[in-house]
Amino acid sequence: MIRYHWQSVVLILRTSWRISRSATVIAFLEAAGRIFQYLRPLFLGLVVTGLAAHRLTPLVLGIGGMIFTEAFGFILGICGVQARIGLNERIGQHFDAEVARISGTAPTLDHLQDPQYRDQMHALRERMGTLGMAYNSLINAVNNLVAPITTIAVAVGADLRLLLLLLIGAPASWWARSTMRWEQEAEDESATAGRRSKHFADLTTDPVAASELRVFGARNALLRLLGREAYEWRMPFARAEARGAAFSSAVTVLYVAAAMGILVWMAHDTLHGSVSPGQFATGILVVGQLRDVVGSLQSTVHFLGQMLRTVKRYRWLEEYGETARAAHPGTRPAPDALRDGLTLQDVSFRYPGADRDALRHIDLHLPAGEVVAVVGENGAGKSTLIGLLTGMYDVSGGKVLVDSIDLQDLSLDDWRDHCAGAFQDHxxxxxxxxxxxxxxxxxxxxxxxxxxxxxxxxxxxxxxxxxxxxxxxxxxxxxxxxxxxxxxxxxxxxxxxxxxxxxxxSPLLLVLDEPTSALDPATEHALFDRYAAAAKETSRAGGVTLIVTHRFSTVASADRVIVLADGAVAEQGTHEELMAAGGHYAELYGLQAAGYR
Missing domain, CATH: 3.40.50.300 (P-loop containing nucleotide triphosphate hydrolases)
Incomplete structure (x- = not known):
């Protein structure tokens, strides 16, 4: 786990360095400024010692040191803050672009059907702002590591009893690790509810959904669902925050009690001369600084933990994309023209998370130059077949061949450059x-x-x-x-x-997947002649035209009709052959025709 977190830190540093080397370096000047600022108790102690002992040297050194640390620390801090503010936006834009690139360049659409992927992406997008602030979180971590080191050095010089306050840091360290674990668990537990909540929220602002919700009077029901899912989404975070707040409060009470005891003890020794007034003054400031340090460390661990978890999800996405690309190593170019056609050999396909195949043992040959119509009732597997032929999905079993070449061996990008299509969900x-x-x-x-x-x-x-x-x-x-x-x-x-x-x-595969679903049957029939003409042009180049429709009246002129039913090929042949056979196609054709009489 430590190695994985370290790799995440290296990723952030490498990204920042690539964006701006100068800003990456200048941002670290803020840590140097913090060193000077946390030396103030030391110089204040010199001032008090000089005043109490009527000595000029410690007084001058103390005043000069305070002026120097304030001025130089302020200048370094301003330079560092300005540098990291500029980096934050550019790093955020970089990761936004990378997330879009990785998701958008995945070879297939399988990931969009994977619930685990969708949960991870939801959790990542919820924290995308954290990626932009990733370098900022690293700088804060460095600053807050510098602070305790400097403060401890000052405390050792003032009074060793002040180091007892560091014992409070032991439970705080345990709390920090536990908080990171609790927040990780909350993000994982709430991801699915968060996606549902976002879906319902989107419905309330979608113009198409809004009209239907009003027609059915479902707005209040939707709002109740939204409220329930939002509650399920936020509750894991609320529990984690409550546990963290309770422990933080306990640490604060313990620290205040210990600090008061040590200061009373030091005050007693100051009155009896065993501790100088300067040491006591330094101790007062160190107590305050140590409390600030503990609080800053807790805050840093919180934001650093968020950053590391978000980077972890980003790296998961990177690895997911690399694995997906590695699963498609094909580099062969698509042919310029089809000679044999497209063949499916015993092809089956199941969507991720589904309990049954969407397509089962499909054996088909689509000859080059043919216009093929695919018909069937809703849910028969027509659009899934299109997804397999265009390489949008990987087959679960069997092969898709392009002129006897396995589609897996082709460059999918090149194959899609030879495809064209219009889809129902355009x-x-x-x-x-x-x-x-x-x-x-x-x-x-x-x-x-x-x-x-x-x-x-x-x-x-x-x-x-x-x-x-x-x-x-x-x-x-x-x-x-x-x-x-x-x-x-x-x-x-x-x-x-x-x-x-x-x-x-002249694409090798022209797909028309319910291309006229929003048109009336008469207009669709009129347009079909245009599609047939385009299909003939595709055919002359050896291409295959695939027309998917549930309207049987428009497919009579196709060279071949394939009837899908329940994920399998029920029938295939010409329109005339299927009508003469009197099977499922003829039955459905008759039912549709009767509906227009």
Whole structure:
């Protein structure tokens, strides 16, 4: 554990050094200033000795020393404080960016389905400010280590009995270790409740959720749930804080009693001449300083403990990311065109924490150049299948092959550069319209394509009328939460998302996952012809187009229809073959058709 904490300290120092070497060094000047400030009792003792004995030398040395320590300590302190204030913000920004990078560059989405990961991330984000203050906590720790060393040296010179007060530090040291453990346990215990509390709090401010909550009159029920989860979240911290406060109070009472006893003892000896007035004056100040030192050490341990725990979670995230990347060592480039197609061999998949497979023993071949429709009821596994083909999830068993190459052997980044898609849960990117569409075709330098390419993509998605309705065309700011931002209907957002999917030309895998769920069936059917045309272009490059839908009426022209039911392939074939077979597909098709009569 000590080694792990030391590695965390090294991480903070290395980060600070990389951000600003000069500020890292200057910040330590504050510790030097503290040394001078804690020498004040020594110089005050010289002043009192000089006055009591009518001697000039100790009087001059004492006054000069006090002036020097005050002035020089103040200057060094100001320099150090200014340096670390500047570092705090930059270190905080660095760790914010690193957390986003590590989480955002994980090869798959498995971690987002992992409850342990989500709990750890919640606890980390709750303490992200602590990472920004990490170097500050280290400087405070150094300062508060300098203080007792200097004060002890002064106490030894004044009266050895003052060292008895250090015995109070023994239980304080135990308290410090216990406090760190209690707070760690509180953070771990409260993480899940904290995530639920945040979820309920977010619902109260979400415009979409707000309308539904009001329709059902569920606001008060939600607030009760929020209150209950907030209570469950805060209670472990409250218990830890109460235990710490009780022990801290006991240490304070013990210290005050011991200090009073020692000072009375020293006063008695001063009256009888065995202790000089200067030593007694020094002792009075040392007693106060030692109390401040004990209090500062307790505070330092608290904040240092918070910092070390947060850095520990950050390092856990780093290691998690490294492990995830190591599990995907593939470096082979994706082929320029598919010749054989995509194959799933005995593929099964189970989400983290689930007790059953979402997909079971899937054997499929999707030939190059085909338009494949995947249908099935909600929960059948359609979107999960998409996740496996795009490499967003790792298979739990079996293999996904790209032209007979295991997807695990390919560079996932390169494979995804050859994929495009529009999804039911599409992004509402509150950027300019140009950026919101153009991110679908970023080049190696992260530059969006030219406007002609974007307009062609919108035309392919039958979304040109959406752009025409925007006041500033491609320059229009989207999203009502921004000044001058334009809100769109659900269907308009979805059509822009489809346009984004059409920006990339000739992908090896074009995924349309419930792309028109926000549109009425008639509009969906009209748009399907556009998608079919885009699919044919993809097919000419040897690509596979996968259309996922629960609306059977739009898939009749697909080259192949795959029917999923309860995580398994129930049927596959052309529309005509499946209708002639009179199986599950024909039954569901008939039920949907009857609904529109």
């Amino acid at each position: 992004l509402k990117l509150e950027l300019s319209a140009r950026e919101a569409i153009g991110v679908g075709g970023l080049d190696a330098a992260d530059q969006i394509p030219d406007d002609i390419r974007l307009l062609d993509a919108l035309d392919d998605a039958a979304a040109s009328d959406v752009l025409a309705a925007l006041p500033d065309g491609l320059d229009t700011r989207l999203g009502p939460s921004w000044p001058g931002g334009v809100d769109l209907s659900g269907g308009q957002w979805q059509r822009l998302a489809i346009g984004r999917a059409m920006v990339r030309r």
